[in-house]
Amino acid sequence: MCGVVGYTGRNQAVDWLLDGLATLEYRGYDSAGVQVVSSSGNLHGVKCAGRVATLRERAAVANLNGTCGIGHTRWATHGAPTDRNAHPHLDGTGRIAVVHNGIIENYQELRRELMAAGHEFLSETDTEVIPHLIQEAWNGPAKGDLARAVRYACDRLEGAWALAVVCSEVPGQMVVTRNGSPLVVTSTEDGAYAASDVMPLASVATQVTQLEDNDIATLSPDGSIQIVDRNGAPVANPATLTIDWDASAARLGGYSDFMAKEISEQPEAIERLLKDRLGEHGIELDELSLTKAELAAVDRIVIIACGTSYHVGLIAKAAIERWARIPVAVEFASEFNYDENYLVTDHTMCVVITQSGETADTLTAARRMRGMGCTVFAITNVLGSTAARESDGTLYIQAGPEVAVASTKAYTAQIVASFLLALRLGLANGTLAREEVERHFADLERIPDLMREVLARRWQDKQAARLFQGKHSSLFLGRNVNSTTAYEGALKLKEISYLHAEAYPAGEMKHGPIALIEGGFPVVAIVPADHVHDKTVSNIEECLARGAVVIGVATDGDEKVAKLCSQVLWVPQCPDELVVPVVAILHLQMLARYVSRDRGYDVDKPRNLAKSVTVE
């Protein structure tokens, strides 16, 4: 979950390290640190609990001088977010500094062994064993060769890691490696760079190199990068990635926060995703890498995801079952991984949905499905992410970098991507005729404009946010595909406003959650003009009878709902019931943002969370 950066070259390192960390902060932001090596071989660093902004202030005072350095932004796993537990961590001699993303599972055993050999530890982290192991190897079998010392240390580790290491004995040299946690490097005229992902590198390069597990790269100030594999053999053609978005895409560009920016980018994201997808052969999804016959043979689909992406899976299920008539199961990756009796057929297809492409539970699940003989298809936003690299086919949603921790544009783009998959499957197995696919596709093409209309109505969400003032709990209700809209709306509210929000299928409410309702209790009811409209209206009445304040999400012109609700978040008429969740959710994203802002919180960086959940 943490972010790692490294630079060696002709410029002072600290400025880029701090800027790089700021772009990686979405991965974790409870503490941060940098360490630079001066040309005369002195290590200087600062680290502190808190955000990169605090680190920047400390670094300015410390006047860190050096053209080679590493940096880290942390999401605590082992040890509280304190100055002491912040990275970088040093070896016992103060010559070797390490930053780490991942978890060292056998650190307690290693720590005991190192302590018995006289090593002293200053932090409670799992990471700190690594510089001490490197120190042992440096003085012993690696004989002053940093890359070899890192290899020796890694051979003792169990778990996951992306590491960047510098040593005052070899100023200017930086060694990076990975196992299970992502790491990319790039070479420029100004020097060589390393980072957990492409975000910080977009400001300096358009092409980056992806390290494979156990590759070790040595970066030098002239920009050269030597990569060797686990056997020490040079890697001749490492995988490269072209960054296809401008660095400005990851900047605020006039918005007050990234969540506001990303909510407003949704219409364009959907337009990009749909562009050129309707072609001569129906839905063009070459990424699927399955022949029409293979697609037609698919008899079961298992969708695996976490969090917001899991909610995408629930709507994808509705679309696939309706348009392709294939039974779909949607699983939480963290649950699936420990279900020993999971059943698949010979023609089961697995779809993993993961914005970041790095969610540890989802990756484990995808590997397990492959092991069971299933074709694995990924829907993701991040180019070259592990999910993409390990899958048989990948559909990139092309939503551009999503920086705010709460997912918004990736949610709607992933839903539309799953609709394309559903149409493709329906066409392949003959459930849908070409004309039907064209009609459904035309409905999808209307989504961007429908979204624009909702965005223009954000004042309704601002007003509705006031109804949450002084409240501690709330209930979100919806039926059918919009029970998922209720889940997703409640998740958004919980994660950024820290207000309890229970989401339920509206008809289930009377089997328990209705007990929550008392005078003034806020209920958000998603009640569009669909085949379950009147049933949901009855549920609204039941809430009102118990004193609830109801906020309705309803279709333009619905006077019945207008009369019942304290505030209505109006949604324009949608051409298909499946389109509604993609459009209506924009109101609930904006509602959550306004509630969070009213409470004075940082909407982009909610407490306890990180965007890329790379630990189980």
Ligand code: F6R
């Ligand atoms: C909520 C949110 C998370 C993620 C979840 C999975 O706003 O963003 O619930 O959806 O952590 O992440 P990905 O999609 O990267 O696998």
